[in-house]
Amino acid sequence: MYTKIIVLLVFATIFTACKKETYSTKPIISIKSIASTSLFTGDKLDITLSFTDAEGDLTDSIWIQRLSKVCPVLGVVDTIGYKIPYYPAQKNQKGEIRFAIPYNSGKGSFSACFKTDTSTFLIWARDAAGNLSDTLTTPKIALINE
Numbered sequence: 601m602y603t604k605i606i607v608l609l610v611f612a613t614i615f616t617a618c619k620k621e622t623y624s625t626k627p628i629i630s631i632k633s634i635a636s637t638s639l640f641t642g643d644k645l646d647i648t649l650s651f652t653d654a655e656g657d658l659t660d661s662i663w664i665q666r667l668s669k670v671c672p673v674l675g676v677v678d679t680i681g682y683k684i685p686y687y688p689a690q691k692n693q694k695g696e697i698r699f700a701i702p703y704n705s706g707k708g709s710f711s712a713c714f715k716t717d718t719s720t721f722l723i724w725a726r727d728a729a730g731n732l733s734d735t736l737t738t739p740k741i742a743l744i745n746e
Contacts, residue, residue, distance in 0.1 A: 623654035623692045627725050627733040632696060638742040641712060644700035645741065649723070656693035657728035659684050664701060665722040669740070671713035678710050684725075697725075703743055710743075717743040 628651060635646035651658055666678035682699060702709035710719075718740050725733040 623652050623694075625654050625729075626731045627651055627653045627658045627727050629697075629723070629725050629733045629736060631723070631736055631738065634738060634741075636741075637739060638744060639703045640744050640746065641704040642702070644702050645710070645721070646698070646700045647723070647738070648696055648698045649725075649736075650694075650696055651725065651733075652692075652694045653727060654692060655727070655729065656689035656691050658693065658697075658725060659686065659689060659728045660726045660730075662697060662699060662723065662725050664699075666710050666719050667722065668713060668717055668719045670715065670717040680710070704745070712745045713743065714745070716745055719743055 629649050630651075632648040632650045634648075636643070639645060649662075661681050661683055663679065663681045665680075668678070680701060684697065687695075704710065704712035720740055721738040723736045723738070
């Protein structure tokens with residue numbers, strides 16, 4: 601009985617390990633890393649995403665929207681879109697996208713609240729055909745205004 605269980609576990613492990621990766625027309629993104637969860641004025645929110653795409657056309661844009669917990673009405677829309685730089689596309693593409701967004705340091709940065717804030721960020725991508733990825737939510741990020 602014990603031998604049958606071990607053999608079954610070995611086959612299950614091999615089957616799972618050998619499972620072919622699936623790619624979708626809709627870009628699939630996931631957060632690989634976030635460099636820091638506390639930012640001061642002038643710091644950058646540094647995020648690395650992993651992605652897969654069946655057509656290899658994730659060449660349009662990445663969007664990031666800030667959701668403030670302390671200052672929900674900042675008087676500005678805190679959504680920033682970035683054009684994805686050109687890269688050689690191929691079918692069933694897999695890769696990483698890294699971007700850094702400044703906090704409270706001018707154009708192209710997220711604005712500061714009048715006090716220390718905690719925010720989460722929504723992230724999504726659009727490929728060249730207009731297909732949108734699912735929206736990711738970051739863990740809470742402390743935005744320290746001193």
